[in-house]
Amino acid sequence: MRLNTPVPIQWVAGFIGAELTGNAALQATGINEIHKVIAGDITFVDFEKYYNASIQSAASIIIINKRLDCPDGKALLVVEDPFSAYVKLVKHFRPFEPASAMIADSAVIGKGTHIQPGVFIGHHAEIGENCLIHPHVTIYDHTVIGNNVIIHAGAVLGADAFYFKKRADREVMYDKLESCGRVVIGNDVEIGANCTIDKGVSGDTIVGEGTKLDNMIHIGHGAVIGKNCLFAAQVGIGGKTIIEDNVILWGQVGISKDLTIGANAIVLAQTGVPSSLKGGKTYFGYPAEEAGNKRRELVWIKRIPEIWEKVMKPA
């Protein structure tokens, strides 16, 4: 998330009760989880094994739970609970704004776009030109939609990332990471009925130009879907997964989080994908394999009785 105006690090330190080491003159220009950081960003780290990666990342300001050496030009904000400090910042800079109408005054709607009755459009949402939004669609705050986009009834764009920190010692064990990212839909996209596309934790969930989604597809937080993809009904895409251009996913395919599916891949119906796939090939099965290999495997399984007959039966 970009901040509207630069924020002095001294103010940030005071707001979250942190000890500041390093460059005290820094101004924060963004807040981001570690996967999305750029220069000027505040990020956080609370696991020792990620300390180094976080400090060496592009982020300028790291909220951390240990006093460590700070690289030149950066700053560390030392607190006991970096997660909670980060969430406090997100809530301050991206507070929940209650809606008082189905379409927010601050929403921008392009010319030629038609909104059917019963559509919710949140604060600061932007919808391009010549779109058609069907009834009962929900567009959360800050969502960005391109031109010539069709969204069918009941689709939900911009619900919160499903992202929690486990607090094994607490009665309420899962602590919510407030998400401040957005959903960004490219031009000429079609989104089927009752699809759900979650906002990014701090960056954008993106559906590329010309991609077509059938009904009841789930796209997790921060996923990046390429151009001209075709997803059949009931597909699910995990958080932060990258689907490159021209990928075709058939019905009920599930793709885990944090993967990359290469351009022009085809994944057949009901396939489960636990690891990244190279582009240009066809896959199926669980776990996904190249379709030719998987088909041969099905034939081999059918031959087990024949082997058994030869080997195990007394001569």
Place this chain on the structure above:
Amino acid sequence: MRLNTPVPIQWVAGFIGAELTGNAALQATGINEIHKVIAGDITFVDFEKYYNASIQSAASIIIINKRLDCPDGKALLVVEDPFSAYVKLVKHFRPFEPASAMIADSAVIGKGTHIQPGVFIGHHAEIGENCLIHPHVTIYDHTVIGNNVIIHAGAVLGADAFYFKKRADREVMYDKLESCGRVVIGNDVEIGANCTIDKGVSGDTIVGEGTKLDNMIHIGHGAVIGKNCLFAAQVGIGGKTIIEDNVILWGQVGISKDLTIGANAIVLAQTGVPSSLKGGKTYFGYPAEEAGNKRRELVWIKRIPEIWEKVMKPA
């Protein structure tokens, strides 16, 4: 789709800029994709391998991209891009009509039917008697619903067919086939929360009398579901598939497009069905097999280590 009044073919030829050959006195009485044509219909063909089937089909008027001999009594409309010409006709005769209210004035609602708050009912929709429609249901234009039907919250009836022509040479690669079909729901049907039933491309998507759908079921364009079927939650049915009477599908079953599932078939949970199934039997697995065979296969797989022990270990 039936046309409200017969349309002279000469007008059609002029509207789409086609060269007319054959019977110039014809009147078009319908527009249909090739799978649904009857006499009087306009259809289109743009692949050479389907030329003959299209010209020999029941359709009277074929939009085509090659000058061919025209059978007696029929007419060919020769254009460079039959797909676009067909879409232009669909848009003309079935234009999108923006809604100005949650329930269209032109909708017909039978006596004894109760509509809960927040339901959208589009133009020309027809709902029978003694139905109960729960909140946030979306009923697109032209949908037809029988008597004693219950539709749970968030269900969407009549969203567009997921049907695109690939234009490999264009930046926006998938070209939308505008659908002009309908959803037709029989008497005594129950439709679960957040189900989605798409309209046919040019014909009807049908759910037969007495069929009960659990929540979050997707039924693709032009599918025909028989009477007294029972589908558990999260089932997906591909476009134009026929499910005969008394079929039971358990949870998360996926059935591909263009198939036929015979009467009284039972398909167990999570089964994936890539090809047609005979009626009266029980199936499971991916790809679906008769349940007895599939269960034996699972037992055979468990015996591989025993075979290995005997065969591969040194004596």
Place this chain on the structure above:
Amino acid sequence: MRLNTPVPIQWVAGFIGAELTGNAALQATGINEIHKVIAGDITFVDFEKYYNASIQSAASIIIINKRLDCPDGKALLVVEDPFSAYVKLVKHFRPFEPASAMIADSAVIGKGTHIQPGVFIGHHAEIGENCLIHPHVTIYDHTVIGNNVIIHAGAVLGADAFYFKKRADREVMYDKLESCGRVVIGNDVEIGANCTIDKGVSGDTIVGEGTKLDNMIHIGHGAVIGKNCLFAAQVGIGGKTIIEDNVILWGQVGISKDLTIGANAIVLAQTGVPSSLKGGKTYFGYPAEEAGNKRRELVWIKRIPEIWEKVMKPA
């Protein structure tokens, strides 16, 4: 379901046209399907093989289609069609109440709770404090929601149980069991966009404190979900299944009805669960097995060609 005031059994007998045997002085204090009965309840039985269990259950009043000996203190109500008699009682004591507004006057909403526009809240629903209900959520009558609950757009709480009696001799074959149970959501639960949680047939469908549901999850009637569970998107849980505390279900997992999943179990993506699972272990595959076993099985399958080579090829 509890009755608001005790109802004399003589009135019940008259209302459903039953022959009363046994304790004619009883007062009914509840109506329940056999799985949920406590003392004072009316229940029903129409299969001979369940006669004994029903009469010996905690229920005080049994609607039955055979004259049998009645245990001391209980009563039998003999009718030809116990199912229809039970449904008649449910409809009488829990009639459908049409809504006249998006939020019922009788709904109770706690302080600090924010309801976004376009939310439906039915009669007698109770929502705790500091909740956030996003647009287009549907909360059916009698639903109970705790404190600090977040419900994302399009979720449906309290749709009818998917429960039918098969009447093979009728044209409309599936006869609806009217459900009179509730959905009860604990404190600190988060429910994702377009989830559906059905009400119990006569008891409660429960989601325990601190449990977090991602998008498009289906929870069947009467299921009981423990505390601090984490379910990823598109999971489906069958009716009356018990999920104990701290269970993690990954995306697209399907769990059949009437099962128990032990505490701290982890079920990997797309797994199908046809029978109960012990707690504390990790499972995957269809049918679900311990993950270690299943992974070894996948390796064994890959070795079939090697066995074939050794055994079947001529020396």
